[in-house]
Amino acid sequence: MDKIGNVDVSKIAEEFGTPAYVYDKSIIIENYNKLYAAFRKYYPNTKIHYSAKANTNLHILRIIKEQGGGVDCSSPVEFFLAQKAGFDNHRILYTGNYESYEDLRPVAFENLKLNLDDIESFKRLAEINIPELISFRINPGMGRGGHEGITTGGTEAKFGIPYEKAFDAYKLAKDSGVKRFGIHMMTGSNNLEPYFFAEIVDKLLIIAAELFGKLGEVPEYFDIGGGMGVPYSDEEQEMNIDLMAKLVSEVFTERCEKYGFGSPKLILEPGRFLVANAGYLIAKVTGIKRSYKTFAGLDAGMNTLIRPALYGAEHRVSIYNKPQGNNTINLCGQICENSDIFSKNTDMPELETGDLAVFRDAGAYCYAMASNYNNRMRPPEVLIDEGKAKLIRRRETIDDVLALYPAE
Ligand SMILES: Cc1ncc(COP(=O)(O)O)c(C=O)c1O
Structure with missing residues (x-):
């Protein structure tokens, strides 16, 4: 999946950062x-x-x-x-x-x-x-x-x-x-x-x-x-x-x-x-670990998309500008829970830090269930309308988090 509504995924990632939800x-x-x-x-x-x-x-x-x-x-x-x-x-x-x-x-x-x-x-x-x-x-x-x-x-x-x-x-x-x-x-x-x-x-x-x-x-x-x-x-x-x-x-x-x-x-x-199939989540590979299994860590986790951890839901995922390969990879987030794993033993291309992963069918019960567990910020939401990408909710910031505490 290299384009969403005719807009290049890497352009969206560049403009709005990752992780980011995108809707067509x-x-x-x-x-x-x-x-x-x-x-x-x-x-x-x-x-x-x-x-x-x-x-x-x-x-x-x-x-x-x-x-x-x-x-x-x-x-x-x-x-x-x-x-x-x-x-x-x-x-x-x-x-x-x-x-x-x-x-x-x-x-x-x-x-x-x-x-x-x-x-x-x-x-x-x-x-x-x-x-x-x-x-x-x-x-x-x-x-x-x-x-x-x-x-x-x-x-x-x-x-x-x-x-x-x-x-x-x-x-x-x-x-x-x-x-x-x-x-x-x-x-x-x-x-x-x-x-x-x-x-x-x-x-x-x-x-x-x-x-x-x-x-x-x-x-x-x-x-x-x-x-x-x-x-x-x-x-x-x-x-x-x-x-x-x-x-x-x-x-x-x-x-x-x-x-x-x-x-x-x-x-x-x-x-x-x-709305489900109108939504995508773009996340960036932050590191590859060759442990007992091979893990690719993403900058999105169960804080961003909890459905896999919550009820074993699946989301198809592809890598920007790389055809499907046959490397057995476990895609995971950065959250301190071992249920923070998006897909187990999946066939993927050879991955490198900086690759962009695109999750499909992420328009329903995805942003809506996002949290800031581990004090990770909620991502922005972007709407693609007639070939143009527009921010429809900004990324959460540390100021949003601090605003909830009473003044000292
Ligand atoms: C009362 C009610 N109506 C509608 C819905 C929407 O369900 P769905 O997204 O499966 O169409 C829900 C989902 O839980 C619900 O609780």
Whole structure:
């Protein structure tokens, strides 16, 4: 990978330093339009709300807004950033987890679509305000994700209300004065199997039929979460989005008709699918060590990109201006943890200090999860737009770190 959006990788490294995250705007737009077009074709009343947690850079949020999308926020600061990016409140969802009073206060009077995690969250909200519209996140008793850490439905999941208990939450909301309702689920991330989405939508609709039948209400929207995956290795295939949209829309339409739900809004909350493959991480080789194994150290580590250390995730990596070779190399960072290893026993060209490594599919849950562990600074973020590279977040500095300490 020598160019990103037609800009030479070494030029980007020279101008912005390394490590650096780089995003290709045209790929984000292409991903959005692909998903939107597929659902518009099969179920026109579909809305896309980008899951801001995947990559909250204000400039990325603005790209989604320009395409006509909405946003899904998971915290007060994400809500604040969404507003700053220009989203109107009616285009903002708010889906928390164990929402505290502090999480609920800034959104309680904003007429957002609130997807509450539990009946207890509703009780806390009710002490602040009773909104007109409420939705609860349902755990449909099943889930699937690319790794255990990103499976968010099923009996081991900490998210949502078990579907058997959901009626109590809705009943309390109705008795407290809530007039309009939605229903939400999010069962796992990085799924590449179209049939899985149809299966969970089917389950949600069956749950909703019993629940809303008993409640005597019809939900205004069904939010089926995100979870659409991207391939992270050459062995994986891209998901067939058209097929996924077709299968989901078919089962959704059929069930809505059967249960008298009409044609409610179908909401999707994709994060990874919209931004993952638009992002790259450029890092520089800082040294080669011939130990029991051969290690190549980089100036990026688990502080920059934690997915491999966190759940054994893979990111394809190539070396600027060097063809793939057959030297067995372990690529690692500089952090004091032995889990700070990006790829084990990988075939690489002969490496030297100063080589540039380019990690692919680094647009989602990469910068967003970066830290300054070992007091390494977070990298800058760069956007490639029409062949030009623009800084969209500067590198963290020692002054940013010092600013957090009280004056002496
Ligand atoms: C509530 C909610 N919606 C949407 C998403 C986005 O998921 P993905 O990036 O897999 O599309 C997540 C991710 O964890 C989530 O928790």
